[in-house]
Amino acid sequence: MSTRQSGAPEYELYYWPTIQGRGEFVRLALEAARARYVDVARLPAREGGGERALMRAMKDAPFPPFAPPFLRHKGLVVAQTANILLYVAPRHGLVPRDEASRLRAHQLQLTIADVVAEAHDTHHPIAASAYYEDQKREASRRAGAFVKERIPKYLGYFERVLDRQGGAHLVGRSLSYVDLSMFQLLEGLTYAFPRAMRRQRVPRLRMLARRVAAYEPVAEYLASERRLPFSEEGIFRHYAELDAA
Numbered sequence: 001m002s003t004r005q006s007g008a009p010e011y012e013l014y015y016w017p018t019i020q021g022r023g024e025f026v027r028l029a030l031e032a033a034r035a036r037y038v039d040v041a042r043l044p045a046r047e048g049g050g051e052r053a054l055m056r057a058m059k060d061a062p063f064p065p066f067a068p069p070f071l072r073h074k075g076l077v078v079a080q081t082a083n084i085l086l087y088v089a090p091r092h093g094l095v096p097r098d099e100a101s102r103l104r105a106h107q108l109q110l111t112i113a114d115v116v117a118e119a120h121d122t123h124h125p126i127a128a129s130a131y132y133e134d135q136k137r138e139a140s141r142r143a144g145a146f147v148k149e150r151i152p153k154y155l156g157y158f159e160r161v162l163d164r165q166g167g168a169h170l171v172g173r174s175l176s177y178v179d180l181s182m183f184q185l186l187e188g189l190t191y192a193f194p195r196a197m198r199r200q201r202v203p204r205l206r207m208l209a210r211r212v213a214a215y216e217p218v219a220e221y222l223a224s225e226r227r228l229p230f231s232e233e234g235i236f237r238h239y240a241e242l243d244a245a
């Protein structure tokens, strides 16, 4: 099992085994909840893991996902990162109970998904199937606009929301999955665009990220071997030439 929890795993998470990617938003929620889960593709093939198991599960699901991450729980297969979090969070107190708060959380999570897609497109603006080296010129233009316009616009928006909420949490009065995802987004952007990120004036978001990192289950996870490193295989990639001058 990929967690320190004992007992049979409750959830099966399916995601690419060597990268943080979009799966990391789900891993963080499961870890923060100290949920019993297995990160299936990270298991050895002889234990029913590996990428083949992932592909098979995706193909065989009665209602197939388009792409990982997806989660199996009690006969349900749930795909799309924001949708998975929408499903998991209420089961573990990672979102307030009332409808307005849940809609707000989902709204923010979908906005985070938009940033993630744009961050991906800075290094793969033409085709996800082509090498970065074959789309470097387009990547440079795309990243230029992302760094100059989109990062400040998105982070400015999240900072404003956090301020309106009182500064402690993005939704509600305690830690929610959106806070966890905001931590991950800031980590990813800082890895990929360290120079651009140094220029962002988002003190509340930074403080929130520090609190999330210090939250015991998250701190334990981040220090464990379960937390994969960022790399140039993932969504947030550091290419110095794409970072701001």
Ligand SMILES: N[C@@H](CCC(=O)N[C@@H](CS)C(=O)NCC(=O)O)C(=O)O
Pocket (backbone or CB within 6 Å): 021, 022, 023, 067, 068, 069, 079, 080, 081, 082, 113
């Ligand atoms: N909107 C989906 C995107 C899923 C997605 O793009 N997954 C990537 C890995 S992060 C993948 O394997 N895509 C395969 C493909 O698009 O063909 C989500 O948020 O879960």
